[in-house]
Amino acid sequence: MTGYNSNGDVATSNANGHQNGHNGSSNNNGNRQLTADYTAQENHTNNINSQEKIQCYLSTEELRALRVMNEDTYPYEVIQEIADFIVKGSNMRPKIGIICGSGLGSLADIIQDAKVFEYEKIPNFPVSTVEGHAGKLVVGNLEGAVVMAMQGRFHFYEGYPLAKCSMPVRVMKLCGVEYLFATNAAGGINPKYSVGDIMLMHDHVNMLGFAGNSPLQGPNDPRFGPRFPALVNSYNKELINKALEIGKQMGIEANMHVGVYSCLGGPTYETIAELKALRMMGVDAVGMSTVHEVITARHCDMKVFAFSLITNKCATEYSDKKDDEANHDEVMAVAKNRQKACCELVARLIRQIQASS
Known part of the structure; x- marks a missing residue:
């Protein structure tokens, strides 16, 4: 998207989509901000052609996120460029990719000889905007294997299309990754589950797919995988x-x-009726991620292992108690308390994969 940049210039965008750059301004506390003037035409009784100009202030990060967000597709060649940048910058070819869920970023902290890439410094990479997602890609050694871990994923509710949310999985593939480990924080619908439990995923219900939304929509590039991939064995039974x-x-x-x-779009937590419906469908835990990443991984023939950390019990009965309402602070607190066990589980599994290869 031309006009938006992160070098201190600002974009002026009018109703016709034309953009012109001009200098940024500073606010009263000295923090430099970038501005964007949006000129909108409105119909008025006395002046049909009158215009109103609205000025908004955007940080460098927000402007970059806006630019990346408006890139609709990631062709194979662009993803190859991102992969080449990471491989060259780390001087390593990872075998295992890890996506760290909310509050589980410490999985990446146990990687040794790590090379860290901030998302904002990776060419054509989106930016994570959610608390608990550091926005870093870490490449290094773990239990004898070369791994790459995402400290922060991208969500549909952030405004990114599903293809962009799962684009890093394709980057992993072109870096050499054969196994995808996807973790998430989820609400437990199954009444047998307790807060702090770990649910290994053996299947999913793709609610976004029910609505016709898929990370594989659009033209299919056979260099990644087939037009119609099967998902009946998405989660590796051996793992x-x-x-x-x-x-x-x-x-x-x-x-x-x-x-x-099951993955819902978010960012709202589910209603009682929605949770009851999901439970009737056989869903045990619900979140706002992972499924589209798994679909993308299976499309390009990666082996998948995924688990949910149950950070709250979903309320399936009507109540006026505030304690029954899910909240992000609770999710982060439980993840912090259980991150040691999650890290050990992942590390031991990687050790076994490496030992058998």
Whole structure:
């Protein structure tokens, strides 16, 4: 999207889409801001051609996010350029990709000899805007394997299309990744689940897909995968069984489950009626991510292991109690308390994969 940049210039955009750059301004507290003038035509009784100019202030990060957000597609060549940038910058080719869910960014902190890329410094990469998502890509060694971990993912509710939310999975593929580990914080619908439990995903219900929204919409590039990929075995059974065995060794088997996850669009938490409907469909946990990443990973023939950390129990009965309402602070607190167990589970599983290869 021409006109928007992050070098101190600002864009003027009018109703016809024409943009012109001009200098930024500073606010009273000295923090430099960038401005964008939007000229909108309105119909008035006395002057049909009158115009109103609205000035808004955008930070450098917001302008960059706006530019990237308005890029509709990521052709193979662009994704290859991103992958080449990461491989060259890290001097490593990762075998395992990890997507860290809300509050689970510490998974990336245990990577050794790490090379860290901030999202904003990666060419053509989106920016994560959610608390608990650091916005960094970390490449390094973990249990003898070269891994790359996303400290922060991209969500549909941030305004990104699903293809862009899951684009980093394709970057991982072109970097050399064979396995995708996807983690998330989720609400537990299954009444047998408790806060702090870990649910290994063996299937999902794609509610966004029910509405006709898919990360694979549009022309298919066969260099990534087939036009009509099958998803009946999306989650690798061998990895699930290994994780269950690891859970027994760690002494947390009582807090581990195998279940079905569903992704809703967010950013609102679900209503009682929606949660009841999901439970009737066989869903055990619900969140706002992961499914489109898994679809993209399977499309390009990656092996997938995914789990949800149950950070709250979903209310399925009507109540006036505020305690029954989900909130992000609760999600972050539970994730912080359980991050050690989650990190150990991931590390031990990677160790087994590396030992068997």
